[in-house]
Amino acid sequence: MKILVLNAGSSSVKYRLFDMSDRAVLVAGLIERIGEESPHHHYRLGRADPIDVKIAGHNHQQALQALFETLSACAMLNDPSELACIGHRVVHGGEYFREPALIDAQVIQHITEVIPLAPLHNPAHLLGIQEAIRQMENIPQVAVFDTAFHQTLPDYAYRYPLPAHLYTEHGVRRYGFHGTSHRYVAEQAAQCLGKPLSETNLITLHLGNGASVAAIKNGESIDTSMGMTPLEGLMMGSRCGDIDPAIHFYLSRALNLSNEAIEALLNKDSGCKGICGENDMRTIHRMAEAGDDHARLALAMYAYRIKKYIGAYFAVLGRVDALVFTGGIGENDAWLRQQCCADMALFGIAIDEQKNLNPTHPCGNIGRDDSRLAILVIATDEELEIAIQAMECLRNRNHSSR
Structure with a gap:
């Protein structure tokens, strides 16, 4: 099972392609300076020496097209059907998401609605999601949210001592971030402790x-x-x-x-x-x-x-x-x-x-x-945690559809 993880920024796309059978990284890369004069694609196949090429990356469409062309040329993705899904990092899910979500029109709407809470991040994530859907329309896409892990905070921890309407009407509360990292190391720590x-x-x-x-x-x-x-x-x-x-x-x-x-x-x-x-x-x-x-x-x-x-x-x-x-x-x-x-x-x-x-x-x-x-x-x-959560999301969907 291959899973591609995308982290789309306003002028960059960071990615990894995993073989989830052994969690090996097949390709890891970064496309940067999207929209500038000299966009570059830096990537590494497995443990081989890194490769750096200049690309035509004037927008996210061209950047992702270059990414998929590279994966195909390197024989890491000969056909889109080899992909089980694409997992997307999304910084902010507001109160909508406690778990990863299979992306559909409603999920995109919710990500859009919380743009005021993450104006520097969510718009770029949406660009990456929408372009990935356009280029890989038959491949399931999963959003994994940095804020989701912290949605278990009790109300006395996440509420601020401010007028209640600022929370109920405007979402002013503690959300927390780095949740994907905190969740990953928590799981690893528990295993280490037995x-x-x-x-x-x-x-x-x-x-x-x-x-x-x-x-x-x-x-x-x-x-x-x-x-x-x-x-x-x-x-x-x-x-x-x-x-x-x-x-x-x-x-x-x-x-x-x-x-x-x-x-x-x-x-x-x-x-x-x-x-x-x-x-x-x-x-x-x-x-x-x-x-x-x-x-x-x-x-x-x-x-x-x-x-x-x-x-x-x-x-x-x-x-x-x-x-x-x-x-x-x-x-x-x-x-x-x-x-x-x-x-x-x-x-x-x-x-x-x-x-x-x-x-x-x-x-x-x-x-x-x-x-x-x-x-x-x-x-x-x-990135591995995003791939793991995306895989679990797919399995839960397949199980519930039976």
């Missing part, structure tokens, strides 16, 4: 340029740091995370900034970038090692805010089986993991410094023998 996911309590930390933490009780998300938008929560590469909301009004009055300027400042020029001028954690470490005090402050703030959420989610969960680090930073930054776990004996967290420097793959426990909970480093795979 427990059913339905009996496992976790704190999962997805740490990349965007970052979020989730409290998972008996396999379900009951709280998460990102809110109505991905701006809330942890300090990130260029996003501020939690701040006093009145800062918005102060900036407007004191600096005469427009809403658009403040939104750009908080999303693109804050976080680590705002403190030290850089948002790449590797660069920030090099700067700190060279004596840059701003970089040192950025690192200290980043780790400190993560620790606060860990403590809060211990209080929410009561019992924690494992702390899980994932994402580009979570998987690769030993210093940060050590800082997040330092002086946490109150919670039974004890990190093994040697294991932390070289965690085993794919699920490394870097906790000491006397740690009351596992401290896991797990490589996330959102």
Whole structure:
């Protein structure tokens, strides 16, 4: 069974073609600079050397046409009927979707209706979906939503203390993001612990340029740091995370900034970038090692805010089986993991410094023998999780139609 996973952005399409019999990646690629003068298609067949070609990609139609032509030319997809389905990443599903959905006119309508909640993402996802349907009209298409995993949050966790009509009429609530990643690593963590996911309590930390933490009780998300938008929560590469909301009004009055300027400042020029001028954690470490005090402050703030959420989610969960680090930073930054776990004996967290420097793959426990909970480093795979969920969606449809 072959499943193609598409992640369509406004000027790019990221994809993977899986053979789900053994979950092998047959092709992984990225088409970028769609609509610009020199769009490029970067792809790799299995573990072969990467290939980079210039294409005619002035719109998503041409980009996807180039993608399917490449798959055919490489004999990875000789006929469309070889595809079991196409799985699409969709950032926002609002309150409509708790599970992946087989795409039809109603699903497209719901994705369209929540565009105001994800104006930078959902329109691009829709372009990819509509073009994939046009070019592969007989192939089932499945939408997998970043927000779906967090739809199990209780109302007292997802509601904001604002007038009720803002929720009931305008959808102002906590939705949470990175749900595909949190779900994937939660499943992997339960397997690593040898427990059913339905009996496992976790704190999962997805740490990349965007970052979020989730409290998972008996396999379900009951709280998460990102809110109505991905701006809330942890300090990130260029996003501020939690701040006093009145800062918005102060900036407007004191600096005469427009809403658009403040939104750009908080999303693109804050976080680590705002403190030290850089948002790449590797660069920030090099700067700190060279004596840059701003970089040192950025690192200290980043780790400190993560620790606060860990403590809060211990209080929410009561019992924690494992702390899980994932994402580009979570998987690769030993210093940060050590800082997040330092002086946490109150919670039974004890990190093994040697294991932390070289965690085993794919699920490394870097906790000491006397740690009351596992401290896991797990490589996330959102594309594989999308493929798995798409396959389950198809099976459920086939089962219900019998």
